[in-house]
Amino acid sequence: MKHVDPYRDPALCRELAQAIAKLCRRPVRFMELCGTHTMAIARHGLASLLPPTLEFVSGPGCPVCVTSAGQIDQAVALAGLDGVSVATFGDMLRVPGGQGSLAQARSRGGDVRVVYSAMDAVDLAQAMPGRRVAFLGIGFETTAPTTAAAILRAQALGLDNFSVLCLHKLMPPALAALLDGPDLGLDGFLCPGHVSTVIGAAPYQIAAERGLACVICGFEPVDILAGALMLLRQLDEGRPRVEIQYARAVEAQGNPRARAVMNQVFAAVDAPWRGLGWIAASGLAARPEFAAFDAAKVFGLDLSEPPEPPGCLCGQVLRGLARPPQCALFGRACTPESPVGPCMVSSEGACAAWRSYRRED
Numbered sequence: 001m002k003h004v005d006p007y008r009d010p011a012l013c014r015e016l017a018q019a020i021a022k023l024c025r026r027p028v029r030f031m032e033l034c035g036t037h038t039m040a041i042a043r044h045g046l047a048s049l050l051p052p053t054l055e056f057v058s059g060p061g062c063p064v065c066v067t068s069a070g071q072i073d074q075a076v077a078l079a080g081l082d083g084v085s086v087a088t089f090g091d092m093l094r095v096p097g098g099q100g101s102l103a104q105a106r107s108r109g110g111d112v113r114v115v116y117s118a119m120d121a122v123d124l125a126q127a128m129p130g131r132r133v134a135f136l137g138i139g140f141e142t143t144a145p146t147t148a149a150a151i152l153r154a155q156a157l158g159l160d161n162f163s164v165l166c167l168h169k170l171m172p173p174a175l176a177a178l179l180d181g182p183d184l185g186l187d188g189f190l191c192p193g194h195v196s197t198v199i200g201a202a203p204y205q206i207a208a209e210r211g212l213a214c215v216i217c218g219f220e221p222v223d224i225l226a227g228a229l230m231l232l233r234q235l236d237e238g239r240p241r242v243e244i245q246y247a248r249a250v251e252a253q254g255n256p257r258a259r260a261v262m263n264q265v266f267a268a269v270d271a272p273w274r275g276l277g278w279i280a281a282s283g284l285a286a287r288p289e290f291a292a293f294d295a296a297k298v299f300g301l302d303l304s305e306p307p308e309p310p311g312c313l314c315g316q317v318l319r320g321l322a323r324p325p326q327c328a329l330f331g332r333a334c335t336p337e338s339p340v341g342p343c344m345v346s347s348e349g350a351c352a353a354w355r356s357y358r359r360e361d
Contacts, residue, residue: 028055065318086102135163187231199259200250
């Protein structure tokens with residue numbers, strides 16, 4: 001813990017909170033663009049340290065949550081095919097689509113297996129030559145390069161029983177969609193640390209050019225409080241820009257090698273986002289030379305978007321238009337044990353964060 005403890009120092013947190021309180025002289029609204037930030041703010045009780053004039057609101061930063069119901073239905077359909085094993089991260093098991101969840105598909109006899117990496121799915125395909133393994137590629141630019149590397153690995157091994165249902169999303173188009181959408185009354189963005197290790201700082205310039213402060217931030221309490229202070233200082237100076245608080249992990253240029261691997265295998269395509277609708281060039285699909293690894297093509301999966309469940313406000317939560325407790329289903333019809341929407345079941349979901357750590361609110 002020696003590399004974590006300095007970023008959880010209570011004395012330093014109090015010092016930062018005091019500096020924030022002095023500088024936050026008017027109502028200010030920041031959006032965190034990462035579900036890990038959402039969960040960290042709730043888990044560490046940071047809202048209790050902040051002045052009432054400063055509000056953090058969640059955005060579309062949980063990759064599981066923004067996966068559309070139609071895409072979940074594609075995964076469920078895969079799990080219902082004979083001879084197919086679906087490999088997925090555990091977060092995806094209970095996320096509901098229009099046709100149920102992967103957990104329900106497994107209860108009906110589908111072979112759904114939890115893996116910890118895309119490479120684990122390649123190993124699974126190698127170990128089971130008599131079955132076809134379909135990996136669910138979930139996540140933003142953080143995980144997309146690892147999925148691309150897994151496809152390259154499968155190709156090098158000559159595996160013809162491995163494919164990927166690519167549900168990856170790209171953060172910059174979602175940010176642009178937020179900026180072009182209804183006015184959310186935002187003053188700035190707490191930008192995602194993990195995604196930024198790959199894409200760097202430049203993609204957030206579009207927000208700074210529209211007068212919104214931007215800070216790429218780490219995930220510990222000191223990181224988040226320092227990021228909030230940096231955002232406030234930008235506003236106080238009247239000079240919105242993109243700054244990096246998470247300098248121990250993020251470089252301005254990001255990771256060109258990771259982007260090169262991602263772009264070698266995938267091309268940007270229009271994609272559906274839960275809560276945001278279809279966003280141009282915001283998803284990824286295998287390039288033609290890797291079509292043999294594209295599960296949607298290999299298994300002929302259609303994409304049809306069902307209506308959102310009646311009363312579910314996940315879409316509004318993901319756009320910063322509502323807080324979880326404002327949903328009439330929150331904690332009643334929708335619970336972690338029986339989720340109606342993905343924000344309640346994902347480990348980075350805003351509803352899960354409020355349910356677990358912010359009951360007093």
